[in-house]
Amino acid sequence: MMKFWDVVRADLRANAGHAKMLKLLPTFIFNPGFAAIFLHRVACRLRQGGVIRRRLGLLVWRWNVGRSACHINLDSDIAPGLFLPHPTGIVIGSGARIGAGTTIYQSVTIGKTASPQYPVIGADCVLYPNALVIGPLTIGDRAIVGAGTVVLKDVPADSVVAGNPGRLLRVGKAEEPAARPA
Structure with a gap:
């Protein structure tokens, strides 16, 4: 399991193109995608403590939901490097698992039936705007879910x-175009 700050560095790299901790504060202020996932990670980390820390974690989570309009459940399992280009209206249910390096655009819902x-x-999937991923299913590595798609079966x-x-x-992978003769 990765350490908290290693996960934050991976999220920084995914959302801002760098992993410089000295740029954490400006990135948090000016990059809403990084801010949403960072606050989610902080809230999850706080929930691992005692009663006061758990309550503080819920407060951070609630503030994040209000400021980002993303409802990322604290019981979801999100690997490092989540990229949120336009983090508004994203809903991730409590048991959802998301692989490393995944990109999720606005208004995506990941829930259950x-x-x-x-x-x-x-890992490395892309879910474009307004996609609905619903039910007990698996989306394979590097899969792409188009805008407005309703996914009800494995991909x-x-x-x-x-x-x-x-x-x-x-x-499967797109075939490489054949090389043209010179």
């Missing part, structure tokens, strides 16, 4: 899914 299981999002790694309901547009 009547099943108690939440989605598992692989294989290196795939592209779009539409309502989501359907696979590409499965």
Whole structure:
């Protein structure tokens, strides 16, 4: 398990293009995506302490929800390097798991159906605006979910899914174009 500040550095790198702790405060002030995930990490860290720290963690979480309009549940499992380019209206449910280096755009919902299981999002995925990822499903590593897509079934790694309901547009890695003869 990574140390707290190593996770923060990964989030800094993903959201601001650097991992310089000396630039933490200006990045927090001027980069809303980093601010949202940083406050989420702080709230989660505080929840690991005693009663007063847990209550302070809930207060930080509530303040973050109000300031960022992102409802990232404290019981979700988010790997380092989450990139939030436009962090407004994002909802991540309590049991959701999100892999390292994932990008989530505005108004994305990651939630569950009547099943108690939440989605598992692989590493280096991209979820474009207004995507709904609902139910006990897995999105494979490096998959792309198009804008406005409703995902109700598993998505294989290196795939592209779009539409309502989501359907696979590409499965596996895109082929490299053949080299042209000189």
